[in-house]
Each structure stands twice: as structure tokens, then as C-alpha cells.
Amino acid sequence: MGSNDETSYYGGYGAFTPGVQSTAKFANTPAAPTKLTTSSTYTTSAQLTRPTIKGGSSSSEKSTCTGTASILTSSTAAARSPTSSISSPEPAHTNAPTKFAQMVDRKDPMLYEVTEEQLLKTPFGDICPSGNCVDDCKNTTRVFQAIPQGLQVDPLRYGRMEAQTANVTLFSTCSNLEFSTNFATAEENVNFTPYFSTNDSTDLFKVAANIASCFVATCEQTRKPTLCADACSPAKLLSSPTTFDYMLGLPDCVVRLCDNTCSLPYVDPDVLGIGVLISYFIQALLLVICATAIVVSAGFQLWKVSQAQPTVRESLRSPLETFVRVQALFGISLAIATLIMRPDEIDPLNGYALILTAIMGFLPPVFTLMLLHSHGVRSRFSTALVFVSYLLNTVTFFILVRNLSISTHDRLFLDKAIDSLFSAKACGGGSAISLCYQLTGTDPVGFLSGFYDNSSFANIKTVPLLWIWTTLVLLVLITRHLAATTQKRSDAVGQLPPAKPQGLDRSKRPSGFHAFLSKPLFKFFILSLATILFFLCLLYQYLLVRANALMDVVDQKGWSFGQVVALLFWVPPFLDILRSMYEKEKYEKVQNAHESQS
Structure with missing residues (x-):
């Protein structure tokens, strides 16, 4: 698969190509010669999360997230000063805008020129219900809505190019107000x-200032403000106090906000914070150690000792029981917290993280329970806890999978998710991210969904396989x-002398197929095979964790109260192990003293 095929399949995960100058060409008319009036070089920090192809298979690589971009700023208007301000209106400039420009794509040709003929036919009565677009543009809340309130349009077609034509949007109306x-x-x-x-000469200035302020505020809310801080500054957005720079300034800012995942905030730390992430690795490490020890013990006891049922030392029973119970209780806590967060309405950013925590709630506990049962460590309480954790996390798991499998293709759902993730006072409670789809055809939440849907084998389509395997084992x-x-x-009831002749006891011995199932080799094979499959499931789970790491959506420095609690969940197993070691040592001392006296 070539690089072009890769881009078309996965989409362009990355804000920009460092060192490439934006041309900002028009889609429907030849681009006029652009006079380079000023240039500036600045360093940006970008989280590039583009899945790449290695050896014919898909994999994902994380870039260094830093790059120096030398970008020539250009405009058909007069040169603007890097220190220009929009704090007060300036005299009318002589180079007024000559085109009504509308952004329609994240790559060239980015712009669409609305002709005068199309302007005269545009139903501004619907776009501007007040009857005056200047007044409607002062309503920042409505300007920064994905679909402005009152407009009855298809959200997938609003502002998009169709048959070399794009309908005029409210944002393009307000950003071209001077023209x-x-x-x-x-x-x-x-x-x-x-x-x-x-009637007020400052109206145009107020509208331009409000729109520019919204872009600045949105950039400040992103996870990587350094990616967009310079491009989304008023000095770069405006070529004059009332004119947006559609030749580079505005498109450059929009691309940096919309064409990557860096503009997304961090996942809710109570869903997947650094404490929960470390807990996952602790759980996985302990589980791998436990599984390896159990399999080795089973092989030794079945062949060397010739025991029909492998067992564990009495001193280890309590720590193993504590280990499985802590995992089950941790899973139950995660499931209850997930249900409180309404998984049927959760946004994709937190939803994909919740799928990972749901897997933590049913896969490792069942795996541990299988290992304990293989060595005769059984208790109704532990089995009941694991079953409850499995049941609750199954409910949350399938709600999340169903929600994210269907809703991520629903434009209204994605727009609602963006509104829930971003809210800036300067944008009237919305954000500039809400305009991403109508301006570029993409948005950060859509990129995130595409990554989890198509990035590798571990995606939303195959993740139910983990639940199927876990369910079979638990049954x-x-x-x-x-x-x-x-x-x-x-056996407890039948402690009376046998009523039948002794010779009939041989008939109770397993024979034929049952005898084969009772052979040590078969028992060890089944345990080893099940353990290997669970190891593969843990590897799959790790790929999901790695996907979150590639997206860089986990705040690895945010130690909140919930993160500390999540980490302290694993203290009881360690304390139980220490207690068992101490009691074993104490017992051996007493035993040695008794033997020396005798």
C-alpha cells in the first residue's frame, strides 16, 4: 500500500507538514497571484498521530510532537504588523477585501469563492432570522454552533462542497462582513x-474582535496550546481590524485546531488517569507472574509428584484469594462509576477509555479465577465477586460498544460531543472546534473515532472477542x-460403609474418554492453552492502552484524589503476601524449636 493509499484509508492524522507553505487556493476559481508581504518563523508543538504501514500491516507510531515550521504569512491586503492589536477600531483601510471567501477543506484548494451572483441568491432570511446579519453576527453563541439554531439543513452538507458549489454559512457571512x-x-x-x-461604524470591528477572541480562547483550551497559539492570534487572523485573512491566517489556524487530535482535552482523569493507568500495569504484571507460576506448578505436580489435582501451599491461599477479590472489587467500582457517567451518552474521547476500564473489570478477574480453580483454590465468595464484576462490566461494555459503533457515524452526535468537551465564554459557551466539520470536513473527535475504528486489529469491531472468550471460560x-x-x-453425606461389593469400585474409575480427560498431559495442555489465549487477550488490551498513549490523551501528571485511590487498591494483596511470609517464618521457627526439643 502506497503513501497515498495510506492517507486515503486512515485520513491525515497530523496538523500540518513542517516546512510546507500554505497556498490557500480557491476551489472554484484560479488563485490570484499573492504578494508576500511579511514572513515569520516560529516553532510549534504538534501531536502527530498518523497510523503508518509497516510490512503490509497497519501499526501506529507516535511522533516527537515537536517540529519547527517555517511558514510564510501572506495576504492580498496590506502588510500587517506582528504587534497589531484589536483593542480599538482603526480608520478604514484602503485595501478592502475583494472576494467573499469560505473555507471548505483542510488542504488545497482550501477556499471557495462565493460569487456576487450566488450572494444575491443566498437566503439570508434563514441565515439571519433577525433580518440584519450584522446583528446576528453579534450573537457569538449562534455563530459558533455547528448548525446555527433555526437552520433546517443537513449537518453532513452544511458548508461542504457539492458539484463545485458550497452554500453560504453563518460563519462565512460573519467573517466576510466587511465585503x-x-x-x-x-x-x-x-x-x-x-x-x-x-448605523454604527464599530459594528464590524466588534464582530471581528469577537470571532478572533473565540479562536484565541479555543486554542487556550486545547491540550497543546503551543500548536495553535501563534497561528490563532489576532495578529495572524486579521489583516485589518475588520477583515479576516483568508489567504493564510484563518485557514492556518483552523487546520491546526481541526486536523489533529492535539486540540482535544485530556480524558477525564476519573475515567483513565495516571493512577488508573499504573493500576492497569500493576494488575497485568501481577497476573503474568501469577499465571507463569501456576502453569509451572501444575506441570511439576502433574508429572513429578503425580498428583491428580495440583494444589498451592496453604500460606499462599489467602494472598491469591485477596488478589482475585481486589480485582473484582476494582472492576465493580469501575462499572458503577461508568454507569453514573451515562455510557449511552458519553463522548468518544471518554467512551473509548471507558471500554478499556470495562475490559479491566471482566477479563483479568476471570483469568485469575481460572488460575486459582486449576489448583483447587475455590470459594463461593470469590466466585460471586468475579461474577458480579463480570456482569456489571458486561452491561457497560456493550452499551459503550453499541454507542461508539453507531453514534460515531452520526454527525449530530459528534457535534454534541464536541460541545460537551469544549466550552469557552468568549464563544458564547461554544467553541471554534464546532466549526471544524463545516470548514474542513473533519474534526478532532472524528479523527479519534477513525483511529480506534481502523488503526489496527485492536479496534471497536474486534473488541467483543475478548468478552466472548471470557464468558466461555467463566461459564x-x-x-x-x-x-x-x-x-x-x-461425600459428606456418604460416610457410611459401602453397601455394594468392593469389586464394583473399579467401575467408578474413569475409563475411555473420561480416562483421557483425566490424564496429566491433557490437564496441563488445557491449562496452558487457556493461559496462552488469556495472554493474547492481555496483549490485545495492551494495544488499546497503547492507542490511548498514541493519542496522548491521558494526563500523566495529574495526580488527583481518584488516582491515588485507584493505586492504593493494590496495597491489600502486597500486605497479605507480607503477612503470609511472616506467619510462614514464624511457623517454621516454632516447628524447628519443637523438633530440637524432641
Whole structure:
């Protein structure tokens, strides 16, 4: 698969290509010669998360997230000073905008020129319900809505190019307000001019200042503000106090906000913070050590000692029971917290992280329970706890999988998710990220969903395989546990002398297929095979954790109260191990003293 195929399949995960100058060409008209009026070189920090192809298979690589981009700023308007301010209106400039530009893509041709003929046919009565677009543009809340309130349009088509044409949007109306007012004055069209009349000379300045302020505030809310701070500054967005720079300034800012995942905030630390992440690695490490020791012990006891049922030392039973119970209690806590967060309405950023925590709630506890049962360590309480953890996390798991499998293709759902993740007072409670889809056809949440949907084998389509395997194992464990409990009760009742001749006892010995199932080789094979499959499941789970690391959405420095509690969950198993070691040493001393006296 070539590089072009890779980009078309995965999408462009990355804000920009360092060192490449943006041309900001028009999609429907030849780009006019652009005079380079000023240039500046600055360093940006970008989280590039582009899945790459290695040896014909998909993998994901994390870039260094830093790059020096030398970008020539250009404009058809007069040169702007790097220290320009929008704190007060300036005199009208001589180089007024000559085109009504609208951004339609994240790569060239980025811009679409709305012709005068199309402007005159545009239904501004729907776009500007107040009857005056200048007044409507002062409503920042409505300007920065994915679909402005009151507009009945298809969210997948609003502002997008179709048949070499793009319908005028409210944002493009407000960001081209100076051109429209000048055109309205010159044209004096009864169907157009009334929508762009103003009696206050500062109205255009106020609208431009509000829009620029929203972009600044949105950039400050992102996870990587250094990526967009310079490009989204008022000095780069505006070529004059009332004119947006559509030749580079605005497109450059929008691409840095929309065409990557760095603009996303961190995952809710209570969902997947540094404490929960470390807990995952502790759990996985202890589980691998425990599984390796159990398999080795089973092989030794089945062959060397010729025991029908492998066992563990009495001093280890309590730590192992504590280990499985802590995992089950941790999983139950995660499931309850997930249900409180309404997994059927959760945004994709936190939703994909919750899928990982749901897996932590049913996969490792069942794996541990299988290892303990293989050595005769059974208790109704531990099995019940694991079952409850499995049941609760199964509910949250499938709610999340269903929600993220269907809703991530729903534009209204994604727009709602963006609104829940970003909220800036300067944007009227919304954010500039809400405009991403209508301006570029992409958005950070969409990029995130595409990554988890297509990045590797570990994705939203294959993750139910973990639940299927875990369910099969748990059903077998519960069945065998119930059978063993029933057998113990029968043995307790049947303590009377045998009523049948002794020779019939041989008939109770396993024979044929049952004898084969009872052979040490078969028992060891089944235990080893199940352990290997669980190891593969843990590897799959690690790939999901790695995906979050590639997205860099986990705040690895945010130690909150919940993170400390998540980490302290693993203190009881360690304390129980220390207690068992101390009691074993104490018992051996007493035993040695007794033997020396005798």
C-alpha cells in the first residue's frame, strides 16, 4: 500500500507538514497571484498521530510532537504588523477585501469563492432570522454552533462542497462582513442590502474582535496550546481590524485546531488517569507472574509428584484469594462509576477509555479465577465477586460498544460531543472546534473515532472477542465449581460403609474418554492453552492502552484524589503476601524449636 493509499484509508492524522507553505487556493476559481508581504518563523508543538504501514500491516507510531515550521504569512491586503492589536477600531483601510471567501477543506484548494451572483441568491432570511446579519453576527453563541439554531439543513452538507458549489454559512457571512457591507452599499439590491446595513461604524470591528477572541480562547483550551497559539492570534487572523485573512491566517489556524487530535482535552482523569493507568500495569504484571507460576506448578505436580489435582501451599491461599477479590472489587467500582457517567451518552474521547476500564473489570478477574480453580483454590465468595464484576462490566461494555459503533457515524452526535468537551465564554459557551466539520470536513473527535475504528486489529469491531472468550471460560468455571460443591456434599453425606461389593469400585474409575480427560498431559495442555489465549487477550488490551498513549490523551501528571485511590487498591494483596511470609517464618521457627526439643 502506497503513501497515498495510506492517507486515503486512515485520513491525515497530523496538523500540518513542517516546512510546507500554505497556498490557500480557491476551489472554484484560479488563485490570484499573492504578494508576500511579511514572513515569520516560529516553532510549534504538534501531536502527530498518523497510523503508518509497516510490512503490509497497519501499526501506529507516535511522533516527537515537536517540529519547527517555517511558514510564510501572506495576504492580498496590506502588510500587517506582528504587534497589531484589536483593542480599538482603526480608520478604514484602503485595501478592502475583494472576494467573499469560505473555507471548505483542510488542504488545497482550501477556499471557495462565493460569487456576487450566488450572494444575491443566498437566503439570508434563514441565515439571519433577525433580518440584519450584522446583528446576528453579534450573537457569538449562534455563530459558533455547528448548525446555527433555526437552520433546517443537513449537518453532513452544511458548508461542504457539492458539484463545485458550497452554500453560504453563518460563519462565512460573519467573517466576510466587511465585503458584504461594501457590496450591499454598491449594489443596493432590495433582497440583499437590508441584511447588511449598519448605523454604527464599530459594528464590524466588534464582530471581528469577537470571532478572533473565540479562536484565541479555543486554542487556550486545547491540550497543546503551543500548536495553535501563534497561528490563532489576532495578529495572524486579521489583516485589518475588520477583515479576516483568508489567504493564510484563518485557514492556518483552523487546520491546526481541526486536523489533529492535539486540540482535544485530556480524558477525564476519573475515567483513565495516571493512577488508573499504573493500576492497569500493576494488575497485568501481577497476573503474568501469577499465571507463569501456576502453569509451572501444575506441570511439576502433574508429572513429578503425580498428583491428580495440583494444589498451592496453604500460606499462599489467602494472598491469591485477596488478589482475585481486589480485582473484582476494582472492576465493580469501575462499572458503577461508568454507569453514573451515562455510557449511552458519553463522548468518544471518554467512551473509548471507558471500554478499556470495562475490559479491566471482566477479563483479568476471570483469568485469575481460572488460575486459582486449576489448583483447587475455590470459594463461593470469590466466585460471586468475579461474577458480579463480570456482569456489571458486561452491561457497560456493550452499551459503550453499541454507542461508539453507531453514534460515531452520526454527525449530530459528534457535534454534541464536541460541545460537551469544549466550552469557552468568549464563544458564547461554544467553541471554534464546532466549526471544524463545516470548514474542513473533519474534526478532532472524528479523527479519534477513525483511529480506534481502523488503526489496527485492536479496534471497536474486534473488541467483543475478548468478552466472548471470557464468558466461555467463566461459564466453565462456574459449572465446575457447582459440580465440585455438589460432590463435596455427597461425600459428606456418604460416610457410611459401602453397601455394594468392593469389586464394583473399579467401575467408578474413569475409563475411555473420561480416562483421557483425566490424564496429566491433557490437564496441563488445557491449562496452558487457556493461559496462552488469556495472554493474547492481555496483549490485545495492551494495544488499546497503547492507542490511548498514541493519542496522548491521558494526563500523566495529574495526580488527583481518584488516582491515588485507584493505586492504593493494590496495597491489600502486597500486605497479605507480607503477612503470609511472616506467619510462614514464624511457623517454621516454632516447628524447628519443637523438633530440637524432641
